[in-house]
Amino acid sequence: MALLQDIIGGEPARQRRAMAKTITLLESTRADHRLHADALLNALLPATGDSFRLGISGVPGVGKSTFIEALGLHLISLGHRVAVLAVDPSSSVSGGSILGDKTRMEQLSVHPQAYIRPSPSSGTLGGVAERTREAMLVCEAAGYDVVIVETVGVGQSETAVQGMTDMFCLLQLPNAGDDLQAIKKGVMELADLVVINKADLDENAATRARAQISSALRLFGMHGHPDHLHHDQSVWHPTVIQMSALKNQGVDAFWATVSQFRDLQSSSGRMAARRRSQDEAWMWERIDAGLKARFKAHPAVREQIGPVADDVRNGVVAASVAARRLLDLFH
Amino acid sequence: MALLQDIIGGEPARQRRAMAKTITLLESTRADHRLHADALLNALLPATGDSFRLGISGVPGVGKSTFIEALGLHLISLGHRVAVLAVDPSSSVSGGSILGDKTRMEQLSVHPQAYIRPSPSSGTLGGVAERTREAMLVCEAAGYDVVIVETVGVGQSETAVQGMTDMFCLLQLPNAGDDLQAIKKGVMELADLVVINKADLDENAATRARAQISSALRLFGMHGHPDHLHHDQSVWHPTVIQMSALKNQGVDAFWATVSQFRDLQSSSGRMAARRRSQDEAWMWERIDAGLKARFKAHPAVREQIGPVADDVRNGVVAASVAARRLLDLFH
Numbered sequence: 001m002a003l004l005q006d007i008i009g010g011e012p013a014r015q016r017r018a019m020a021k022t023i024t025l026l027e028s029t030r031a032d033h034r035l036h037a038d039a040l041l042n043a044l045l046p047a048t049g050d051s052f053r054l055g056i057s058g059v060p061g062v063g064k065s066t067f068i069e070a071l072g073l074h075l076i077s078l079g080h081r082v083a084v085l086a087v088d089p090s091s092s093v094s095g096g097s098i099l100g101d102k103t104r105m106e107q108l109s110v111h112p113q114a115y116i117r118p119s120p121s122s123g124t125l126g127g128v129a130e131r132t133r134e135a136m137l138v139c140e141a142a143g144y145d146v147v148i149v150e151t152v153g154v155g156q157s158e159t160a161v162q163g164m165t166d167m168f169c170l171l172q173l174p175n176a177g178d179d180l181q182a183i184k185k186g187v188m189e190l191a192d193l194v195v196i197n198k199a200d201l202d203e204n205a206a207t208r209a210r211a212q213i214s215s216a217l218r219l220f221g222m223h224g225h226p227d228h229l230h231h232d233q234s235v236w237h238p239t240v241i242q243m244s245a246l247k248n249q250g251v252d253a254f255w256a257t258v259s260q261f262r263d264l265q266s267s268s269g270r271m272a273a274r275r276r277s278q279d280e281a282w283m284w285e286r287i288d289a290g291l292k293a294r295f296k297a298h299p300a301v302r303e304q305i306g307p308v309a310d311d312v313r314n315g316v317v318a319a320s321v322a323a324r325r326l327l328d329l330f331h
Numbered sequence: 332m333a334l335l336q337d338i339i340g341g342e343p344a345r346q347r348r349a350m351a352k353t354i355t356l357l358e359s360t361r362a363d364h365r366l367h368a369d370a371l372l373n374a375l376l377p378a379t380g381d382s383f384r385l386g387i388s389g390v391p392g393v394g395k396s397t398f399i400e401a402l403g404l405h406l407i408s409l410g411h412r413v414a415v416l417a418v419d420p421s422s423s424v425s426g427g428s429i430l431g432d433k434t435r436m437e438q439l440s441v442h443p444q445a446y447i448r449p450s451p452s453s454g455t456l457g458g459v460a461e462r463t464r465e466a467m468l469v470c471e472a473a474g475y476d477v478v479i480v481e482t483v484g485v486g487q488s489e490t491a492v493q494g495m496t497d498m499f500c501l502l503q504l505p506n507a508g509d510d511l512q513a514i515k516k517g518v519m520e521l522a523d524l525v526v527i528n529k530a531d532l533d534e535n536a537a538t539r540a541r542a543q544i545s546s547a548l549r550l551f552g553m554h555g556h557p558d559h560l561h562h563d564q565s566v567w568h569p570t571v572i573q574m575s576a577l578k579n580q581g582v583d584a585f586w587a588t589v590s591q592f593r594d595l596q597s598s599s600g601r602m603a604a605r606r607r608s609q610d611e612a613w614m615w616e617r618i619d620a621g622l623k624a625r626f627k628a629h630p631a632v633r634e635q636i637g638p639v640a641d642d643v644r645n646g647v648v649a650a651s652v653a654a655r656r657l658l659d660l661f662h
Contacts, residue, residue: 034655038649038652038655041649041651041652042648042649042652045646045647045648045649046646048646049646130651133650133651134649134651137649276644279643279644279646279650280640280643280644280650282650282651282654283640283643283650283651283653283654283657284654286650286651286654286655287623287626287654287657287658288619288622288623290654290655290658291619291622291623291626291658291661292618292619292622294658294661294662295618295622309611309614312610312611312614313607313610313611315376315377315379315380315610316373316376317373317376318369318372318373318376318465318468319464319610319611319613319614319617320372320461320464320465320613320614320617321369321372321373322614323613323614323615323617323618323621324365324369324617324621326614326618327618327621327622327625330622330625331625
């Protein structure tokens, strides 16, 4: 396990190479690589978990790269080591990743205290999320104490990122239509913190957006968590803040809010509980995906699935009967 | 197949008995019943599909029963035969169904041209939805040409009902908080038609709610369906109407809107396409559920799932490694 030793205690250049090699191994689909990767993961596990996992989402154009660059440099100046990962299943289509173009984080990407890895670029959302979760563990074992997981904010990937981080932040533009989109897609509800970025562009709009989002979050909270009605100060109320990452305004206030959240969550035991339930949900998500993959690869199912699906589409066989028939072939 | 003949061509009392008997058979968990039920379903299938399938959702108190009673009687006066089914997985907990209390539809429940069946009262949402979908086919084979599927509007059951109907209508109270809840839960987005019921209670509030929901629906449409930008009059724009079912105001306007939607959908081929994709999605949903049930029942998995899940919760094994380990036991 030379890789393991290099990840946990190697000198900087060796550590970086070992991390890249391990993450590549985790992304491999070869069975022998997978066995090796699983053994490595379990061996790394005791050295993981000490970081803060921060999810960042927002539609293209909201300024995520600039935001992460500013935040990352701020954190490094405070003594942190920062890893930046991404979940972007669409990168398998576009052939690139939101983080593939490292020039968008000019200073952070070359900083010795930062580690940036683009989104795994192939597979389903579940597969991409799994590789990113595993890469996160590698970064933690290497001593990165803040792991930022970025996503594009245009689909189901927000749920995946919220499901692997301690805190989920949504970046918004000062624009009301944007809010409704986020509410509609159920993303707003996932957010522990909403950041109105580029607030300097239109201060009036930013103030309006902030009031609107605050009232939406309050309503969500009231219905979802009866606790909120009792003004329990140990409970976090999802919050809205304004900033301008480009002008480097508000980055320290952002991190102060994050730190406040983190303290509340860890002192109350909610952070540990959230991670436990994330791990369990993740296990089941992968079991579901694995079962479906095995089902589709089963010879008898593969032979029959086409004709049976045709029968269902043509109204010859009821869908539930077709499902039972295919399930019987599987066993 | 005496049951089949009675369902398709039996005289009224025999037909009603055969329908009830078949639906009970469909709800049975005994393997021999299931085999019999599947054979019956496939035999019935050619006689199904000629009805219009209307989904109705709304929170408790919105007046669904009164609405369905008024609508059902109106439809019967127009010469239709009306079946009313329900999806309410919570009824297995409460021991009753939203439609169990037939006195809430006093006249409709005893009308010879109506058939009312409460929600199947046991099992998961998927199981309950499956039984209701199958009962819908039985009603169609018996010549009911409007099938109304009601749901309680407090969870995932709306998605299930939208996934088995030709048109999904959401009943709302003239109350803005209610709207935001529906937007939040993603229900508003499912709606082909939003009905503000009890509009007579507060006409100003109803008018405000209507304007608000209309603009939300417009925005959803703009982003979801580029077609909407092109003012294509063959495309349906989700609509908001006001009514008062209690005062029997607006029921005919409601049905006129539904008929307009139905005509557009069937002439454009979208109704047939929607049913095909519903059937295919349903087949996959049942396959997923079946795979998971078999997995959990597998002896080696059953023995290991507890200890492995504990290891995941305690941070001893990575969740993805645990998933692969359990999947390997399954084969």
